[in-house]
Amino acid sequence: xxxxxxxxxxxxxxxxxxxxxxxxxxxxxxxxxxxxxxxxxxxxxxxxxxxxxxxxxxxxxxxxxxxxxxxxxxxxxxxxxxxxxxxxxxxxxxxxxxxxxxxxxxxxxxxxxxx
Amino acid sequence: xxxxxxxxxxxxxxxxxxxxxxxxxxxxxxxxxxxxxxxxxxxxxxxxxxxxxxxxxxxxxxxxxxxxxxxxxxxxxxxxxxxxxxxxxxxxxxxxxxxxxxxxxxxxxxxxxx
Numbered sequence: 724x725x726x727x728x729x730x731x732x733x734x735x736x737x738x739x740x741x742x743x744x745x746x747x748x749x750x751x752x753x754x755x756x757x758x759x760x761x762x763x764x765x766x767x768x769x770x771x772x773x774x775x776x777x778x779x780x781x782x783x784x785x786x787x788x789x790x791x792x793x794x795x796x797x798x799x800x801x802x803x804x805x806x807x808x809x810x811x812x813x814x815x816x817x818x819x820x821x822x823x824x825x826x827x828x829x830x831x832x833x834x835x836x837x838x
Numbered sequence: 839x840x841x842x843x844x845x846x847x848x849x850x851x852x853x854x855x856x857x858x859x860x861x862x863x864x865x866x867x868x869x870x871x872x873x874x875x876x877x878x879x880x881x882x883x884x885x886x887x888x889x890x891x892x893x894x895x896x897x898x899x900x901x902x903x904x905x906x907x908x909x910x911x912x913x914x915x916x917x918x919x920x921x922x923x924x925x926x927x928x929x930x931x932x933x934x935x936x937x938x939x940x941x942x943x944x945x946x947x948x949x950x951x952x
Contacts, residue, residue, distance in 0.1 A: 732878070768928065768943035814880060824894070825871045825930065825941060828880040 725750045727817050729829035736805045737837050743790075744800045744832045746815030754820040757791065757798045762831075763811040771813070774798065776820075802834075810836045841865070844929050844944035851951050857916040859947050861929030867942075868933060870912035874898060875926040875946070884927075887912055919951045 726749045736742035748757070759771040774782045774791050781789050786806075790799045802809055812833050816826040845860035863870065869888050873881040883896030885904040893904050901923060905913045912931075916923055929944040 727880075729880075766926070766946040768930075770940050773940075816881075824896075825869070825873075825883055825886055825932070826881075828873075828882075830878055830880040 725752070725817055725819075725827045727815055727827050727829040729815055729832050731832045732830070733833045733835070735835040735837055736802070738805055738807060740805055741801060741803045742805055742834065744802075744813050744815075744834065746798045746800070746829055748796050748798065748815070748817050750796070750817065750819075752819050756818050756820060757789075758816040758818070758826065759787070759789070759798075759800045760814045760816060760828075761809075761811045762814065763808075768814075772800065805836050807836050807838060810834055842929055842931050842942050842944040844927075844947050846947050847945060849947055849949045851916075851919050851949065853920060853951055855916075855919050855951075857919045857949070857951075859914040859916075859927055859929075859949070861912045861914070861931075861944055862910055863912075863931040863942070864910065865931070865933065865942075866909065867931035868909075869931060870906065871930040871932075871941070872896075872902075872904065872912065872914045873928040873930065875928055881928060884914065919949075921951050923949065924951045925949060 728747045755776045757774045761769045761771045772784045786803045788801045812831045815829040818826045842863045871886040872884045887893045887906045903915045927947045930941045932941045
């Protein structure tokens with residue numbers, strides 16, 4: 724069974740600083756996707772960034788980037804120039820390509836941004 | 839914009855009641871999902887559906903059933919609510935069985951069973 728582990732239940736960062744959220748996963752599949760979702764206090768889940776396992780290049784979306792280490796099964800999220808609006812619960816998620824079954828989620832990391 | 843709407847944001851029910859959580863999406867998505875979210879456990883898949891009247895169990899289906907009579911609507915049913923089903927419930931939809939497509943979530947229903 725696939726598992727996703729987020730070992731940091733809570734993190735904090737000073738506004739304008741950089742923070743990295745950790746995620747590891749376990750799978751025997753070769754074709755899969757990894758995601759980071761953000762859940763602010765409004766509870767609306769928002770896709771932050773997506774990474775295809777077959778791509779070596781790390782995905783980037785504005786201030787958000789990932790460090791994807793396939794051999795180590797590690798998928799960390801880096802948030803640069805942190806803003807107050809980045810405060811949220813962040814979930815790492817995994818899914819198998821071509822599968823109708825949805826994502827497997829980690830337990831989440833609560834990020835606080837300090838002014 | 840894609841919209842996934844859950845019928846209630848907050849719900850309080852009594853033990854033993856039959857509870858219906860409704861989810862509607864407006865983008866003709868084939869796949870729909872029900873998750874349960876608990877602190878420290880993340881999101882856990884209860885059931886999913888890849889077509890009308892088709893459903894499959896997720897990781898924690900016990901105590902739940904689902905119904906999908908129309909493509910846009912996916913209902914989660916708690917046959918006899920219990921206090922351990924107090925939780926946040928999230929519905930999601932996705933257009934294709936392909937992970938390259940984004941999943942869209944509703945705003946969640948916080949259910950309290952007393």
